[in-house]
Amino acid sequence: MTTTRSRWMLPRKVLYALGGVILVAALSLLGWVFYLDGVVQHEFKGRLWSVPARVYAAPTDLYVGATVTSDDLDTELRRLHYRVGDPANGPGIYRRKGSDFEINTRRVRFVDEVRAPVRIRVHANGEGITGIESADGSELPLFRLDPLLIGSVFPVHGEDRIVLTPNDVPEMLVKFLKTIEDRRFDEHHGVDLRSILRAIWADVRAGQMVQGGSTLTQQLVKNYFLTDERTFGRKLKEAIMAMRLEAHYSKEEILIAYLNEIDLGQDGERAIHGFGLGSEYYFGKPIDELEPAEMALLVGLVKGPSWYDPLKHPDRARTRRNLVLKELGEAQVLDAGAVARAQAQPLGLRPAGAGYVPAFLDLVRRHLKRDYAEADLAAAGLSIYTTLDPHAQAAAERAVTNQLKRLDTIAHNRSKGAPLEAAMIIAEPTSGQVLAVVGGRDTRFLGFNRALDARRSIGSLVKPAVYLTALETGRYNAATILQDAPLELKLPDGQVWAPQNYTHEVFGSVPMVRALSESMNLATVRLGLELGLPAVADTLQKLGLERRPALNPSMLLGTVEMTPLEVIQVYTALANGGFQSRLRSVQAVLDEDGKALKSFKLEVTPAASPAAVYEVSRMMTQVTERGTGRAVGARLHVTMPAKTGTSSDLRDSWFAGFTGSHVAVAWVGYDDNRPTGLTGATGALPVWLDAMSELHLKAWQPDTPTEVEDRWIEFSTGLATEPRCSSDAVLVGVPRGTALTARQGCGQPASESVVDRVKSWLEKTVH
Amino acid sequence: MARKNSALIFAVRRTSATAGLLILAACAAPPPYQMPAPKAEPVPAAVPKETPPPPPPPAAIQTVQEAPKSVQKEVAEPPSRAFKLGPAALALVNQARGQIAKGQLPGASATLDRALRIEPQNPLLWIELARLRLTEGDTKQAENCARRALLLGSADVSVRQAAGHLLADVLRALHRDDEAKDLEDQPWMN
Numbered sequence: 001m002t003t004t005r006s007r008w009m010l011p012r013k014v015l016y017a018l019g020g021v022i023l024v025a026a027l028s029l030l031g032w033v034f035y036l037d038g039v040v041q042h043e044f045k046g047r048l049w050s051v052p053a054r055v056y057a058a059p060t061d062l063y064v065g066a067t068v069t070s071d072d073l074d075t076e077l078r079r080l081h082y083r084v085g086d087p088a089n090g091p092g093i094y095r096r097k098g099s100d101f102e103i104n105t106r107r108v109r110f111v112d113e114v115r116a117p118v119r120i121r122v123h124a125n126g127e128g129i130t131g132i133e134s135a136d137g138s139e140l141p142l143f144r145l146d147p148l149l150i151g152s153v154f155p156v157h158g159e160d161r162i163v164l165t166p167n168d169v170p171e172m173l174v175k176f177l178k179t180i181e182d183r184r185f186d187e188h189h190g191v192d193l194r195s196i197l198r199a200i201w202a203d204v205r206a207g208q209m210v211q212g213g214s215t216l217t218q219q220l221v222k223n224y225f226l227t228d229e230r231t232f233g234r235k236l237k238e239a240i241m242a243m244r245l246e247a248h249y250s251k252e253e254i255l256i257a258y259l260n261e262i263d264l265g266q267d268g269e270r271a272i273h274g275f276g277l278g279s280e281y282y283f284g285k286p287i288d289e290l291e292p293a294e295m296a297l298l299v300g301l302v303k304g305p306s307w308y309d310p311l312k313h314p315d316r317a318r319t320r321r322n323l324v325l326k327e328l329g330e331a332q333v334l335d336a337g338a339v340a341r342a343q344a345q346p347l348g349l350r351p352a353g354a355g356y357v358p359a360f361l362d363l364v365r366r367h368l369k370r371d372y373a374e375a376d377l378a379a380a381g382l383s384i385y386t387t388l389d390p391h392a393q394a395a396a397e398r399a400v401t402n403q404l405k406r407l408d409t410i411a412h413n414r415s416k417g418a419p420l421e422a423a424m425i426i427a428e429p430t431s432g433q434v435l436a437v438v439g440g441r442d443t444r445f446l447g448f449n450r451a452l453d454a455r456r457s458i459g460s461l462v463k464p465a466v467y468l469t470a471l472e473t474g475r476y477n478a479a480t481i482l483q484d485a486p487l488e489l490k491l492p493d494g495q496v497w498a499p500q501n502y503t504h505e506v507f508g509s510v511p512m513v514r515a516l517s518e519s520m521n522l523a524t525v526r527l528g529l530e531l532g533l534p535a536v537a538d539t540l541q542k543l544g545l546e547r548r549p550a551l552n553p554s555m556l557l558g559t560v561e562m563t564p565l566e567v568i569q570v571y572t573a574l575a576n577g578g579f580q581s582r583l584r585s586v587q588a589v590l591d592e593d594g595k596a597l598k599s600f601k602l603e604v605t606p607a608a609s610p611a612a613v614y615e616v617s618r619m620m621t622q623v624t625e626r627g628t629g630r631a632v633g634a635r636l637h638v639t640m641p642a643k644t645g646t647s648s649d650l651r652d653s654w655f656a657g658f659t660g661s662h663v664a665v666a667w668v669g670y671d672d673n674r675p676t677g678l679t680g681a682t683g684a685l686p687v688w689l690d691a692m693s694e695l696h697l698k699a700w701q702p703d704t705p706t707e708v709e710d711r712w713i714e715f716s717t718g719l720a721t722e723p724r725c726s727s728d729a730v731l732v733g734v735p736r737g738t739a740l741t742a743r744q745g746c747g748q749p750a751s752e753s754v755v756d757r758v759k760s761w762l763e764k765t766v767h
Numbered sequence: 768m769a770r771k772n773s774a775l776i777f778a779v780r781r782t783s784a785t786a787g788l789l790i791l792a793a794c795a796a797p798p799p800y801q802m803p804a805p806k807a808e809p810v811p812a813a814v815p816k817e818t819p820p821p822p823p824p825p826a827a828i829q830t831v832q833e834a835p836k837s838v839q840k841e842v843a844e845p846p847s848r849a850f851k852l853g854p855a856a857l858a859l860v861n862q863a864r865g866q867i868a869k870g871q872l873p874g875a876s877a878t879l880d881r882a883l884r885i886e887p888q889n890p891l892l893w894i895e896l897a898r899l900r901l902t903e904g905d906t907k908q909a910e911n912c913a914r915r916a917l918l919l920g921s922a923d924v925s926v927r928q929a930a931g932h933l934l935a936d937v938l939r940a941l942h943r944d945d946e947a948k949d950l951e952d953q954p955w956m957n
Contacts, residue, residue: 061885063855112866112874141858144881430887431880579915588877596873602880602896604911610918660888702888706921 036237037244043224044245044257051381051592052160055364056147057388058433058587059110062122062129063142067696070099070124072391077103079390080146081284081350091117092289099125106286108146111385111588111596128696148390149280151361153377158269162276163381166256170288173275174255176299179331180324182216186251190217190242217242219302220258264298265305272305282310284350292334293321293342300324310347318347358446359439360388363565363585366452371598372589381592386585387433389426392662392695396424396436397443399666399690404441406686407668412650412677420676422668422687423450425568426695429663431602432572432581436691448671451564456652456669459558459645459680460519460628461567462540464574464616466528466556467516469539471612473531478513478619478732479718479740484523489553499525499557502646502679511718513619513732517627519644521557528556542607544569544580558645567656568665574620574641575658577702578613579604611705611735617641618710618733621700624657625730626715628681632657632689638699644680651675653683660698664688708733711740719743848922852891856882860895872903890920890930897933901940909937924955931956 060076062068068076077094085093087104094103101122108115120143123131132140152160178185184192192215199213214222221241245254263271264278272281278298279287290298300320301308310317322343329339364386368377400422411420419441426436439449448454470476484507489497501507501521515523528536533551540549540560549560562570565583573580586600620641624632628644642657651673656665668683669676676683704710714721715728718741723729725746734740852860859882866875879896886892893916900909913934920926931950938947950956 058884061855061881063853063885065853066855066885111877112871142855142885428884428887431883433884577915577918579911579918587880588873596877601876601905601908602883603908604915606911606914703919703922705918 033240033244036241037248039225040221040241040244041248044249051163052152053377053382053384054149055151055153055361055384055386057150057386057390057393059144059147060391061142061144062132064129064131066129067127068124068129069126070096070101071126073101073122073124073129076145076391077101080148083285087119090289092285099123099130106146106289109383109590109594110144110147111590114594147385148388150357150386150388150390152270153365153382153384158271159273160267160270160277161260161273162280163260164256164274164276164287166252168276168287169256169259170290170295172292173287173290173295173299175333176292176295176324176328177216177259177302179328179333180299181219181302182214183331185216185255188215188217188246190244190246191215191239214238215242216258217245217254220254220261221245223261223263262302263305264301265309265311282349291342291345291348292338293325293345294348296324296328296342297321297347310349314347314349321347356444357388357393357437358444359449359451360386360393360434360437360585362439362446362449363434363437363452367585367600368589382597383590383594385587385590387428387435387587388585389435392426392691393436393438395694396426396438396691398694399687400424400438400441400443403687403690404668407678407683410677411683413670413674416674417670417672420668421450421454421671422666422684423454423564424664424666424687424691425451425564426662426664426691427568427572427583428661429572429575429581429658432576432583432604433587434583434585435662437585450667450671453563454667454669454671455561455563455566456667457559457647458562458567459647459652459654460521460524461562461571461643461645461654461656461680462536462555462558462560463516463519463524464620464643465539465543465570466524466531466536467512467619468543468574468608468612468616469531469535470512470527471615472539472609474735476512476527477734477738478511478615479713479720479734479738480512481509481718482512482515482520482523482527484508484510484515484520485526486522487526489525489529491553497553499554511713511715513622513713513718513730514715516616516619517622517625519623519628525553525556529553539608540570542580543573544582544607558647564665564667567654567667568663571656571658571665572663573607574613574617575663575700576604577705578606578608578610580607611708611733614702614705614708615733615735617700617702618731620657622715622730626728628679629655629657629685631681631685632692635689636693636697638697640697640700644685646679649675650677650679653678653685654680655684655688657688657692659692659700660702662692662695662697664692666691704733707736709736709738711738713740714743717743721746847924850889850891850920850923850926852889853886856886856889856892859885860892863895863899867899867902872899875899876903888919890916890918890923890926893919894926894930894933897930897937901933901937906937906940910934910941913937928956 060068074096082092082094082103084095087093087095087102091104091106094101101124102119103122104119105115105117107117119135120140121133122129132143134140182192184195192213195213195215218238221238225241260274260276263273264275265272265281267281272278275298276287278301279285279290282298283290283294297310297317300323303320307313308317308320325334325339325342328334329336334342364384368384404420404422407420408414414420421440422438423440424436424438425434427434437451439446439451484501486498486506491497499521502519506522507520510520510523533553533555536556537549537551545562545566549555552559569583572583582603584600584602588600589597591597618641620643621639623629623644624640624642629642632640632642638659640657640659642655645654645656646652651669653668653676654665658664666684666688668678668687710731711720711734712722712729713719713732714726715730720740720742721729725743859878863875863878863882866878876899879892879899882892883896893912897909897912897916900912913930916930917927917934920930931953935947935950938944938950
C-alpha cells in the first residue's frame with residue numbers, strides 16, 4: 001500500500017506541482033495579456049497625437065501695384081516649394097513665361113479662411129505686380145500666397161508630426177508601404193507567421209538577426225510602446241500587443257496610426273514622425289504632391305531612418321530608394337518604365353536649413369508667453385500666424401553675413417576673443433509688425449539673441465529724443481542756434497565730466513538741424529542740460545522705452561543702455577508720426593479647428609506731439625543727406641530720417657532709421673565689449689544699408705501736420721533762405737508762422753517796417 | 768488776425784485731464800489742430816526766444832522773415848488731396864465690413880491688418896479700424912485710431928470731417944461730451 005501509494009504519490013505530487021506551475025504560468029500569461037490588452041486599448045484610444053504648434057510667416061499679398069517683382073514672385077514660389085511644371089497637373093505647381101505666371105495653389109488655411117486649391121494667372125514686371133486673373137479670366141483685386149511654415153513649437157521630447165487623415169494619404173504610398181514592409185497586412189491578425197519563419201530562416205542563414213519579419217502592426221506597437229532592445233521577451237510582448245490591437249481596431253485605424261507614428265528621421269532635437277511631416281521635411285511639400293520616386297524614398301526610410309538619412313547620407317538613401325523601386329517593379333506595383341524613370345531621378349530634397357529663423361521665433365515665443373503656458377503651446381496643435389516677412393528676413397540675414405565678413409578684416413581687437421557680432425531688426429512702423437530679426441552672425445542657430453537681449457550703450461541714437469524734448473517745449477525749432485562749446489560738469493560723485501566731440505573739434509554757434517545731423521556732442525549736452533535730464537528720460541519712456549533710464553548727464557550722449565528691440569520700439573514711434581505702435585510678432589493664434597483663440601491687435605497710443613516728431617524727423621533726413629549717414633542717401637536716393645550711434649571707445653556701432661514703409665535698427669559690436677574701432681557709420685550703417693537696399697521702400701513723405709510748415713534754411717547758419725540763394729539750403733519743418741532770421745537779398749525783400757512787425761506780432765499774441 | 772480765424776489746438780497727447788482739447792487762437796489760416804502748445808506761452812511760442820541770435824554771416828544784412836509767401840506757396844501750404852483706397856485695400860475693407868456684419872470681429876481685425884500692410888498711411892483704413900474698435904467696445908483704441916486718422920488725413924477736408932465725427936462719437940462713448948461738442952463746433956467740421 002505504502003509503496004504503491006508512495007509510488008503513485010510522487011508522480012501525482014509532481015503532476016500537481018507541474019499543474020500548479022502551468023496554471024500559475026497560464027494565469028500570469030493571461031494576466032499579462034489582459035494587462036497588455038488594457039495598455040493597448042487605453043493608450044491607443046486615448047492617444048492624443050502630440051501635434052506641435054505650427055508657426056507661419058505673413059502671407060505675401062499680391063495686388064496690382066504691389067512691389068513684388070517677377071523675380072521676387074519666382075523666389076517666393078520656390079521658397080514655398082512650388083515646383084515648375086504644368087499647373088494643370090495639380091496643386092503646388094507653377095509655370096513662368098517671362099512676366100506671366102500660371103499658378104495652381106495648394107489648399108491653405110489663413111487666419112480667416114481655408115482656401116481650396118485654385119488656378120490663377122499673375123503678371124509681374126521688374127517693378128511689381130501688373131495684373132491678377134482667376135482661371136476664368138476675371139480680374140482679382142488681390143490674392144495672397146500661402147503663408148510660409150517657419151517653425152514648430154513642440155514639447156521637450158521633440159516629437160513633431162503633421163497628422164494625416166485616411167483621405168490625405170495617396171493610395172500609391174499605401175501600396176508601396178505594404179509591398180515593402182508587410183505584404184499580407186490585410187490578411188494577418190497582427191502577426192504574420194509566414195514572414196516570421198522567413199525572417200528566422202534568413203537570420204539562421206546569416207548567423208545574425210538581419211530581418212525582423214514584423215508586420216506594420218508590430219512596428220506600430222514597437223514605436224508606440226516599446227524600447228528598441230531585441231530580446232525574445234520583447235518580441236513576445238510585441239506580438240501579443242499587436243494581436244490585441246488587431247482584435248480591437250480596424251485595419252484602417254491601425255494603418256493611419258502607423259502612417260502618423262512611424263519614425264522617419266531626426267532634425268536636431270526634433271524627431272520626424274509620420275509620412276505627413278516626412279514629406280514636408282524632406283521634400284518641402286504636402287504628401288499628396290509626392291511622386292513615385294519620393295514615396296519610394298520615404299518608404300525605404302522606415303527600415304533605418306538615421307542610417308539612410310537622405311540629408312546626411314544621400315548615396316545610401318539613393319541605393320535604398322532604388323532597391324525599393326526594384327522590389328516594387330518585381331511585385332508589379334510599378335511597371336518597368338516607371339521604375340527606370342524613378343530610379344533615374346535625383347533625390348529632390350528641399351534645400352537644407354532654408355527658412356529657419358530662430359531669432360524671430362524667439363521673439364514670437366516671448367510675445368506668446370504673455371498669454372500662454374509653454375506646455376499648452378506645444379501640445380495643442382495650434383497654428384500661430386506671425387508677422388515675419390521672409391523677403392526682409394532673408395535680406396537682413398544676407399546683410400549681416402556679408403558685412404560681418406568684410407568688417408572681420410577691419411575691426412580692431414579681432415583676435416582677442418570671440419568674433420565681431422551683429423544684430424538687426426526690421427519692422428513696419430504704422431502697424432508695429434516685426435518683419436525680420438537677426439540675433440547674431442550665425443543666423444541659423446540661436447545662442448545669445450542679441451536683437452532681444454544685448455543691452456548696450458546706444459550712443460548718439462539717443463539724440464533725436466533730446467531734440468524732440470526741446471521741440472515739444474515750443475521754445476526751439478530747427479533753426480534755433482545752439483552753442484557747441486566745451487563744458488565741464490561736476491558730477492555728484494565729485495568727478496568732473498568734460499565731454500568732447502567725436503573729432504575733438506568745437507563748432508561754436510550751430511543751428512539745431514546741423515548739431516543733430518552732424519551729431520555734435522557739446523551742443524547736445526548743453527541743450528539736454530537746459531531741458532533737464534528727467535524731461536529727456538520722460539521722452540524716451542513716452543516713445544516706448546519700458547524702463548526709466550539712469551539720470552546721468554552722460555545719458556545725453558547715449559550711455560543709456562538699450563537692446564536693439566528697445567531701440568526700434570522708440571524709433572517706431574518717430575517713424576509713426578508720434579504714435580507708438582506696440583511691436584507685434586504674432587497676428588493670431590488658431591486652435592486645431594481653425595478657431596481664433598486670440599488675435600494680437602494693432603494698438604496705437606499717442607506718444608509725442610506729431611508736429612514735434614515731424615520736425616525732428618525732417619531734421620534727421622539731413623543725417624542721410626549730408627550728415628554722418630550720408631552714405632545712405634548716396635546709395636538709396638530717398639529722403640530718409642536716420643541716426644548713427646557710436647558708444648564711447650567705439651565699443652558699439654549703431655544705425656537706426658526709417659522710411660514710409662520700414663523702420664530698422666542695426667548693431668555691431670563684440671559680446672565682451674572690446675572696442676571695435678568702428679563708428680556707427682562704418683560698422684552698423686553698411687549692414688543696415690545692405691538690408692534696406694534689398695527692400696522695396698516707400699519714401700518717407702508724411703503729410704505735414706497742419707501746424708507745421710516746411711521752410712528752407714541754411715544748414716550752416718540757420719538763416720531763412722531759398723535753394724537758389726544758398727548752396728547749403730535744407731528743408732526743415734518749423735511751427736507755422738515761425739519768425740526766422742533771413743538771409744538778406746533772397747526771396748521776399750524785407751519790406752516790413754519794424755512797426756508792421758510789432759503790430760503783426762501783437763495781433764498774434766494778444767487775445 | 769481776427770478771432771474768427773481762431774483754430775482748434777488739438778492736444779494729441781493729454782498731459783492732464785483738462786488739456787484734452789484746448790481752443791486757442793492761432794495766427795495761421797485755419798489749421799484744424801495743432802501740437803500741444805505750452806500753456807504758459809502765447810501762441811507764436813515757436814519763435815526762438817532764449818537762444819542767441821546767429822552770428823552775422825559776412826556781407827549779409829539780416830531781417831526777420833515771416834514765412835514769405837512765395838516760399839509758402841512752393842513748400843509750406845499743406846497740399847490738399849483726396850484720399851481713396853486702392854482696389855486691393857477696398858476689397859479688404861468690404862470684406863472686413865462683411866465680417867463685422869456677421870459678428871466675426873477677430874476676422875475683421877485680421878482683414879484690416881492686411882489692408883494696413885498694403886496702405887499703412889491711408890487715413891480711411893484708420894477710420895475703419897477705429898469703427899471696428901468701437902464695435903468691439905475698445906473705446907480707448909477707437910479714440911487713438913480716430914486721432915491717427917485725423918493726423919494722417921489732415922490734408923483732406925472730407926476725410927478730416929469723417930474722422931472728426933467718428934472721434935466725437937468715440938468721445939461721447941467715453942462720456943467726454945464737452946470735448947465732443949468742442950470738436951463738432953470746429954469750423955472745418957461743418
